[in-house]
Amino acid sequence: MEFFSSSLYVLLLLFAVTSIRGYQLGRTVLANLMRFPVGACPRRLGRRLSLQIRPRWLPDLSIAEMARGYMTNSDLEDAMKQFITRCSHISRMYSIGKSVNGVPLWVMEISDKPGHREAEPAFKVSTLLDLQFIGNVHGDEPVGRELLLLLANWLCDNYRKDPLATLIITKVHLHMLPTMNPDGFSLRVRGNANYIDLNRDFPDQFLPMNNDEEARQPETKAIMRWLKEYHFTASASLHGGALVANYPWDGSQSKRREYYACPDDKAFQYMASLYSHSHYNMSLGKEFHEGITNGAAWYPIYGGMQDWNYIHGGCFELTLEISEVKWPDANELPALWEYNRISMLNLVASLVKTGVHGRILSSEDGRTLPASVAINGINYTVIADQAFGDYHRILAPGEKYEVMATVPGYQSKATRILLEDDEAVNVDFVMDPEGGPQTTKQLPVSINCNCNCDCDKTKIYLAGLEGWTHVEMSLVVAVILACFGILFKRKTLLKLLKQRPLLGPRRSVGV
Numbered sequence: 374m375e376f377f378s379s380s381l382y383v384l385l386l387l388f389a390v391t392s393i394r395g396y397q398l399g400r401t402v403l404a405n406l407m408r409f410p411v412g413a414c415p416r417r418l419g420r421r422l423s424l425q426i427r428p429r430w431l432p433d434l435s436i437a438e439m440a441r442g443y444m445t446n447s448d449l450e451d452a453m454k455q456f457i458t459r460c461s462h463i464s465r466m467y468s469i470g471k472s473v474n475g476v477p478l479w480v481m482e483i484s485d486k487p488g489h490r491e492a493e494p495a496f497k498v499s500t501l502l503d504l505q506f507i508g509n510v511h512g513d514e515p516v517g518r519e520l521l522l523l524l525a526n527w528l529c530d531n532y533r534k535d536p537l538a539t540l541i542i543t544k545v546h547l548h549m550l551p552t553m554n555p556d557g558f559s560l561r562v563r564g565n566a567n568y569i570d571l572n573r574d575f576p577d578q579f580l581p582m583n584n585d586e587e588a589r590q591p592e593t594k595a596i597m598r599w600l601k602e603y604h605f606t607a608s609a610s611l612h613g614g615a616l617v618a619n620y621p622w623d624g625s626q627s628k629r630r631e632y633y634a635c636p637d638d639k640a641f642q643y644m645a646s647l648y649s650h651s652h653y654n655m656s657l658g659k660e661f662h663e664g665i666t667n668g669a670a671w672y673p674i675y676g677g678m679q680d681w682n683y684i685h686g687g688c689f690e691l692t693l694e695i696s697e698v699k700w701p702d703a704n705e706l707p708a709l710w711e712y713n714r715i716s717m718l719n720l721v722a723s724l725v726k727t728g729v730h731g732r733i734l735s736s737e738d739g740r741t742l743p744a745s746v747a748i749n750g751i752n753y754t755v756i757a758d759q760a761f762g763d764y765h766r767i768l769a770p771g772e773k774y775e776v777m778a779t780v781p782g783y784q785s786k787a788t789r790i791l792l793e794d795d796e797a798v799n800v801d802f803v804m805d806p807e808g809g810p811q812t813t814k815q816l817p818v819s820i821n822c823n824c825n826c827d828c829d830k831t832k833i834y835l836a837g838l839e840g841w842t843h844v845e846m847s848l849v850v851a852v853i854l855a856c857f858g859i860l861f862k863r864k865t866l867l868k869l870l871k872q873r874p875l876l877g878p879r880r881s882v883g884v
């Protein structure tokens with residue numbers, strides 16, 4: 374039996390609601406920033422920049438004064454088109470709908486195979502980078518959409534030069550929506566053209582009367598369609614007005630302000646802490662311990678995108694407050710970009726470097742199965758992709774987990790893994806039909822993959838055999854391989870082997 378490497382669908386939904394200046398300015402900023410080595414300490418870099426810090430009170434400026442230095446909606450569209458023209462080898466652009474006033478909601482996808490669904494070896498991103506940077510939900514918070522253009526251009530300029538940029542482009546499909554609310558940006562208001570707060574417009578688990586999907590605003594419906602069309606793993610929205618990484622739940626059952634943990638509280642704390650500690654000063658503030666907060670513990674909201682994505686999109690989403698001033702002067706943008714650059718890169722890369730990933734296959738003919746994958750003790754299930762059978766599960770590193778796969782009509786299987794720091798684990802499940810031959814108690818083999826070293830370091834786990842020596846484990850694997858060689862018909866094996874081109878270099882173990 375073959376072990377198939379998984380592919381990672383990662384979606385970066387960067388909803389940034391504001392924009393600052395045009396692409397040319399972004400290029401100038403990037404050219405200046407490129408003088409600093411990638412991966413250098415952002416704090417140290419930040420001190421080199423001349424940041425003009427303003428008080429948190431909002432200045433009494435006219436709309437024209439506020440907009441100075443920021444891209445208009447048409448400037449933003451032009452900047453995106455310039456980007457995909459200049460970087461056509463790693464990008465494409467598509468629209469997910471229109472705003473109330475008919476402005477297209479443009480998305481940039483960045484990948485070495487943009488627009489292609491893939492099932493490539495370990496953590497080669499398949500369709501989507503399921504990490505969402507969600508910003509630009511609120512019209513009067515424009516920093517995020519500027520940063521997304523800077524991020525896109527930085528990735529393009531550093532592809533095959535910087536390891537992190539190369540990792541993201543080759544392993545992830547990064548989808549960025551710079552503005553979810555272009556009408557609100559033009560009006561310099563929080564809500565959309567109907568003055569509806571889009572981050573209160575999603576169906577909510579605690580407000581059943583709010584669950585009519587057709588009653589949503591066009592921008593909200595576009596996001597909901599998008600999340601259902603793509604198989605995003607994670608997401609982040611970019612906001613302004615505070616400096617903190619916020620994680621689910623945003624609302625509480627009691628409707629009171631209290632810490633209300635979701636099933637994946639540990640994983641979300643890990644993701645939020647990764648962002649805040651990679652940031653110039655997010656983790657150093659006095660208002661939020663370590664620069665992170667549970668949403669309901671800060672202030673509960675209902676109808677937010679973050680909770681909806683986690684519940685209905687299978688997507689782990691953070692709400693990132695990236696500037697204390699909602700609409701800062703444009704001359705602060707270079708510093709804000711530099712303060713957030715490593716955080717944004719690390720958050721995307723974390724999808725490749727941690728968690729458990731794999732494929733679900735039938736032992737009968739090798740076809741992929743849309744299995745449910747759950748972690749023992751965590752009340753949350755992810756569904757493997759229908760087309761490629763791959764699944765991606767974000768988990769906090771440094772712990773042991775039991776991964777379970779279930780498909781109707783097949784015998785359920787489970788295996789235990791140790792998720793070490795900065796090292797993802799690949800677990801492929803080969804499912805036997807109910808009533809068919811019982812192979813072993815637990816057959817899945819997982820392969821640890823440190824994507825910093827191009828996956829050449831592998832470890833093989835067999836559930837229940839932790840502590841065995843390598844020789845003993847090798848003998849077990851050899852016996853299992855021999856048994857399967859006898860049990861499986863030549864025809865079946867040939868079918869499975871035909872899928873090898875999808876899987877890349879041989880690094881799985883057949884059982």
Ligand SMILES: [Zn+2]
Pocket residue numbers: 510511514611612613
């Ligand atoms: Zn906001």
